[in-house]
Amino acid sequence: MRVLNHPILGDETRQFNATIIVDGKQIQAIEGEPIAAALLSAGIKKFRETQKNHKPRGIFCAIGRCTDCVMTVDGVPNVRTCITPVRDGMIISTQKGLGKWGIER
Amino acid sequence: MKTTDIAVIGAGPAGLSCAVEAARAGAQVTVLDENLKPGGQLFKQIHKFFGSREHKAGIRGFRIGQQLLEETEKLGVEVLLDAAVYGIYEDRLIAYITDGKDHTIKAKKIVMATGASENALAFPGCTLPGVMGAGAAQTMINVNRVLPGQKIIMVGSGNVGLIVSYQLMQAGADVLALIEAAPKIGGYGVHAAKIRRAGVQIYTSTTIKEVLGEEKVEGVIAVNLDEKWQQVTGTEKHFNADTVCLAVGLSPLTELAWMAGCEFTFIPSLGGHVPIHDRNMETTLKGIYIAGDITGVEEASSAMEEGRLAGVACAESLEYYDENKALELKNQIWDRLDALRTGPFGEGRFTAKLKQLDARRQLA
Ligand SMILES: Cc1cc2nc3c(=O)[nH]c(=O)nc-3n(C[C@H](O)[C@H](O)[C@H](O)COP(=O)(O)OP(=O)(O)OC[C@H]3O[C@@H](n4cnc5c(N)ncnc54)[C@H](O)[C@@H]3O)c2cc1C
């Protein structure tokens, strides 16, 4: 969920000026915000599955340290979504294990 | 190859203060930070800072960051962003990555101001999406304006746990409870009172027994602890939470210091293994300095003073200041640092830092 009004930060003034495609679904986002923020705002919490036991993982540190949030972005696996900015038209998929190169259609 | 007088790694309060101080003396300074925005931890802190006026108490954290940035700009400090430093090699050669490409810079002096990272906690369900650092939640709400969840359990009653709980409420979330394993609250009374007034129950001598859920957090079971920190069966409480925030301390980010070959000492109250340094903030390696949370986890005010100290010391060793001028400035900074390390919360840090300096003396 977005924080649209805030007692100290004021109202959100940024425009939803980007659309990203996450596992085939379109999501409204803000150019330049971290991918992880766009996903959380859409209620998506599971970003990847572990290699051996297929356990779900989401964000943990949000500063690019822990690599729990990695996904496949525009065909590149292991992208830390908490520090990678959104660009309009990005294609993002939940990463299975170590991930694969290339965009799956 | 790119060269500079002083390379500062990390653009948090420590790194920026160091850069300002050294640039003011006339040195050429380059700051590197892996983030796209400088400021370090300050940019997620929307609360007014505690401490004294000269340490900017009463000013909100992110404004202090903005002020520091303006000063670096005025003084012509070069700030390289998206610059993740991954190695320090012989003769102070720094390797970093920008936009996926390798770069190097050679500096006469290096100051490491890399800060700290949040600790994790192990319990069944601790890896489920929805379990995260309190700082991560704080970044999401205050920097990115996105709530990571609606119904929060906060673990840890230090200042970070107390402040982030309040900020989660300001952003519109419900904080169901704050739980603390120790028998008493760790942070300042004023912060605890603030969240209690807002209706948050604080449970001491309590921990997480288990986090429920298959694909994400769907509930939390808390349990009481006895005097020996053992779980008391039959005291379980269930919370209908979707998010668990861990505020269970920070550890200094020391990888670069280990790699460079600095000597360390072990001081648990500072966050574990910390690089040894002298009163100039110089490590056991000549020309390599440290400042801020990397030297032991404290707070922004002390991080800024340590940064200034390192800045003055670097400027002195590059002969931008003579010995007398430098000593005068350093003494002023030490007086302020000593003042910060007093009182019921500061005293422990004072003794811990003394131990760290002693370790240096013993080596000498
Ligand atoms: C919730 C919360 C509330 C707080 N409230 C207060 C308060 O009221 N008053 C107070 O005084 N203090 C407060 N603090 C503490 C304060 O924020 C920290 O002590 C302070 O930010 C430490 O400063 P620093 O410069 O050492 O590190 P940081 O602010 O962490 O900055 C370090 C920087 O280095 C960068 N970096 C790290 N490694 C590399 C690398 N390899 N390459 C490039 N860049 C790198 C990081 O990205 C970061 O930008 C609070 C902290 C938290 C979490």
Ligand code: FES
């Ligand atoms: S959440 Fe830790 S690297 Fe992204």
